[in-house]
Amino acid sequence: MHKRIFLNTLAVAVLGAGVATGALAQDKFKIGLILPMSGQQASTGRQIEAAVRLFMAQNGDTVAGKKVEVIIKDDAATPDVSRRFAQELVVNEKVNVLAGFGVTPAALAAAPIATQSKTPLVVMAAATSSITEASPYIVRTSFTLPQASVALADWAPKNGLKKVVTLVSDYGPGIDAEKFFKDRLLFNGGQIADSLRVPLRNPDFAPFLQKVRDIKPDALFVFVPSGAGAAVMKQFLERGMDKAGIKLIGTGDVTDDDQLNDMGDGALGVVTSHHYSAYHPSATNKKFVDAFQKANKGMRPNFMAVGGYDGMRVIYEALKATKGQGGGDALLAAMKGQIFESPRGPMFIDAQTRDVVHNIYLRKVERKDGQLHNVEFDVIKDVKDPGKAK
Numbered sequence: 001m002h003k004r005i006f007l008n009t010l011a012v013a014v015l016g017a018g019v020a021t022g023a024l025a026q027d028k029f030k031i032g033l034i035l036p037m038s039g040q041q042a043s044t045g046r047q048i049e050a051a052v053r054l055f056m057a058q059n060g061d062t063v064a065g066k067k068v069e070v071i072i073k074d075d076a077a078t079p080d081v082s083r084r085f086a087q088e089l090v091v092n093e094k095v096n097v098l099a100g101f102g103v104t105p106a107a108l109a110a111a112p113i114a115t116q117s118k119t120p121l122v123v124m125a126a127a128t129s130s131i132t133e134a135s136p137y138i139v140r141t142s143f144t145l146p147q148a149s150v151a152l153a154d155w156a157p158k159n160g161l162k163k164v165v166t167l168v169s170d171y172g173p174g175i176d177a178e179k180f181f182k183d184r185l186l187f188n189g190g191q192i193a194d195s196l197r198v199p200l201r202n203p204d205f206a207p208f209l210q211k212v213r214d215i216k217p218d219a220l221f222v223f224v225p226s227g228a229g230a231a232v233m234k235q236f237l238e239r240g241m242d243k244a245g246i247k248l249i250g251t252g253d254v255t256d257d258d259q260l261n262d263m264g265d266g267a268l269g270v271v272t273s274h275h276y277s278a279y280h281p282s283a284t285n286k287k288f289v290d291a292f293q294k295a296n297k298g299m300r301p302n303f304m305a306v307g308g309y310d311g312m313r314v315i316y317e318a319l320k321a322t323k324g325q326g327g328g329d330a331l332l333a334a335m336k337g338q339i340f341e342s343p344r345g346p347m348f349i350d351a352q353t354r355d356v357v358h359n360i361y362l363r364k365v366e367r368k369d370g371q372l373h374n375v376e377f378d379v380i381k382d383v384k385d386p387g388k389a390k
């Protein structure tokens with residue numbers, strides 16, 4: 001009985017507090033940012049958080065009369081946790097937008113919550129093609145693996161790399177990379193000598209690389225998620241695979257700007273294809289990189305940072321366009337079709353697919369001003385996700 005009375009009192013107290021913050025909440029615009037801040041994918045969370053903070057420092061935290069509040073939740077790239085946080089952020093915090101999502105399984109786990117609650121969900125990192133099809137409320141500002149892989153499969157056979165082994169992390173983006181690289185290479189008259197898949201969690205690349213060495217292809221095509229590239233590079237060099245005449249190529253996730261400068265001269269000459277290089281020669285990018293490094297003890301922004309920065313821009317512009325009065329559907333409508341100059345180059349959000357359309361660059365690792373960089377040498381303009389053309 002006592003307990004019952006206590007609970008009732010507590011309920012009233014909580015309700016009272018709810019009313020008080022309710023008035024304030026109307027003047028707030030809340031973004032629930034679900035990111036891996038710990039665990040194997042932590043560099044993704046660190047990069048995106050830094051980019052989000054930079055964007056807000058540069059553009060203010062009041063937009064269309066609303067105070068923008070970002071609530072960060074660390075899901076450690078664990079989908080059950082991502083889903084629970086998405087639910088809590090929507091139900092308890094009443095966030096206006098969900099954003100972040102460092103890996104594909106996290107984005108897929110949260111998708112039904114976006115749909116049920118009609119909350120726009122901005123994918124800033126994850127890159128499996130099918131993610132945008134998991135909910136009509138998903139908008140993507142990162143990239144897709146089919147976008148990144150096809151360009152390299154056009155480049156490789158023209159540059160003497162006809163016989164290739166693929167090595168990918170065994171989950172969504174890796175399977176996309178493997179399929180789209182392979183289909184295009186075969187179309188171009190190349191040959192896939194073997195397709196290897198390594199586990200996402202605690203991968204040991206050694207036995208796979210030994211196998212590649214035995215096959216001795218012209219090139220090894222690699223996709224691993226952000227943060228794993230340095231380990232691949234190290235083991236590739238330790239096994240003397242470059243000296244055995246095997247070229248390392250891959251999507252730009254392998255020569256990740258977060259790690260590249262510490263990979264050493266062995267990385268020189270590695271060719272990758274991707275949508276973003278910190279060395280991209282545009283005024284917009286130089287400004288972005290300088291400001292990012294200044295605000296983060298010299299940390300170089302990578303493609304995850306740019307996905308977070310552009311994601312904030314898409315959210316801010318939607319908030320402005322709806323004059324701070326829009327619900328989920330109005331915000332979503334205002335996100336579709338946005339077109340602007342990103343640090344990566346021109347980009348737009350395809351209104352039909354809600355996916356990003358941008359340039360894909362071919363890049364080679366070179367030393368510039370004493371630092372290792374992905375230096376762009378060719379561009380394929382306005383690339384839509386080839387994974388959508390099913």
Ligand code: DHB
Nearest residue numbers: 103104126127225226253
């Ligand atoms: C994904 C994660 C990454 O770190 C990356 O570089 C590409 C894709 C993903 O899980 O979708």
